Amino acid sequence: xxxxxxxxxxxxxxxxxxxxxxxxxxxxxxxxxxxxxxxxxxxxxxxxxxxxxxxxxxxxxxxxxxxxxxxxxxxxxxxxxxxxxxxxxxxxxxxxxxxxxxxxxxxxxxxxxxxxxxx
Amino acid sequence: xxxxxxxxxxxxxxxxxxxxxxxxxxxxxxxxxxxxxxxxxxxxxxxxxxxxxxxxxxxxxxxxxxxxxxxxxxxxxxxxxxxxxxxxxxxxxxxxxxxxxxxxxxxx
Numbered sequence: 056x057x058x059x060x061x062x063x064x065x066x067x068x069x070x071x072x073x074x075x076x077x078x079x080x081x082x083x084x085x086x087x088x089x090x091x092x093x094x095x096x097x098x099x100x101x102x103x104x105x106x107x108x109x110x111x112x113x114x115x116x117x118x119x120x121x122x123x124x125x126x127x128x129x130x131x132x133x134x135x136x137x138x139x140x141x142x143x144x145x146x147x148x149x150x151x152x153x154x155x156x157x158x159x160x161x162x163x164x165x166x167x168x169x170x171x172x173x174x
Numbered sequence: 175x176x177x178x179x180x181x182x183x184x185x186x187x188x189x190x191x192x193x194x195x196x197x198x199x200x201x202x203x204x205x206x207x208x209x210x211x212x213x214x215x216x217x218x219x220x221x222x223x224x225x226x227x228x229x230x231x232x233x234x235x236x237x238x239x240x241x242x243x244x245x246x247x248x249x250x251x252x253x254x255x256x257x258x259x260x261x262x263x264x265x266x267x268x269x270x271x272x273x274x275x276x277x278x279x280x281x282x
Contacts, residue, residue, distance in 0.1 A: 092218075100210075100218065100261055102271040118270045119175075152217055159265020160208045160223035167217055 057081040057163045059153045064168030071143050075168050077136040077153030082163070084134040086110060088156040091127065091138050093149035094167075101149075103127075103138070105156050121147075143172045176201050176264050180274035186282040193249040195277045197240075197262035207245045209238055210261045212276075218261065222247065249279075257281055 063075040077089070090105030104117040106127045115127050126139040136153055151168050154161040177200040187193050197207065207225045210218040220229045222238035225245055235250040249256055262274040 099275050100263070100273040102273070116269050157223075159206050159271060160220055160229075161210075161218075161263070162220045162223070162229065164217035164219070 057155065059155070059163055059165035061151065061153050061165040061168035064151065064170050066171045066173065067143055068174050069143060069145055069172055071172070072139070072141045073143065073170060074140070075138040075151055075153075075170070077138075077165055079134045079136070079153075082155065084129075085131045089127075089129060089136045090154045090156045090161065091136075092152045092154055092161065092164075093147075094152070095149045103151070106136070140170070143170075145172050148172045175270060176266060176268060176272050178262055178264055178272050178274040180260075180262060180277050182277060183275065184278040184280065186280055187252050188282045189252055189254060191252045191282075193252050193256075193279060195247045195260055195262075195279075197245045197247070197274050199243045199245075199264055201268075202242050206265045207238075207240065208263045208265060209236075209247045210263065211256075211258045212261065213258045221260075252279070 058080045060078045067073050086108050088107050091103040093101050093103050104127050106115045106129055124142045128137045148171050153165040155163040179198045181196050209222040211221050212218040221232050221236050225240055226238045237248050239246050257279055259276045259278045261276050265271050
């Protein structure tokens with residue numbers, strides 16, 4: 056069974072930084088494309104970005120609202136995905152989900168990590 | 175960006191009803207359209223991928239169809255556990271992936 060477990064969420068001040076981790080199990084992480092999706096509480100879903108597997112080139116793509124402020128990375132030796140978020144804004148407040156990405160279908164999701172940006 | 179719309183935004187239905195949700199894309203795209211179900215406080219769950227393929231473990235009362243810009247999700251006989259919000263998502267080669275605004279299905 057595939058499991059994705061996010062950690063690292065919390066309260067941060069505007070302009071601050073936070074790093075989310077997503078520990079995976081039950082899948083071949085090295086060959087998996089992985090991504091992040093966020094959801095403002097009570098609102099819809101927004102794609103944040105994804106990272107391809109190293110064997111498929113390792114390309115990283117970001118959504119425009121976060122480009123330049125977030126960095127997606129992976130540590131295949133630890134089966135873990137990361138989302139480094141810098142220069143956080145109040146509008147980045149959301150639940151952040153880690154997902155697997157199978158040709159664009161997000162077939163496994165973590166339970167989500169709440170990030171609150173507030174002074 | 176490809177914009178996705180869904181209709182209706184919400185609907186009320188009874189157990190056993192046939193429910194249809196539509197999703198429309200702002201541009202014709204070649205690749206895939208996926209459907210997710212989300213229950214309150216939970217992560218979304220993939221139901222249908224590539225417009226009409228049923229994800230493993232998803233009941234066969236769920237089905238998807240469509241092509242080009244117009245897609246539908248159908249629940250053939252609504253069950254109590256199906257009350258949730260449903261989202262479509264396009265995953266074309268043109269990033270970013272985008273989601274529809276969601277359709278909430280509640281009990282009549």
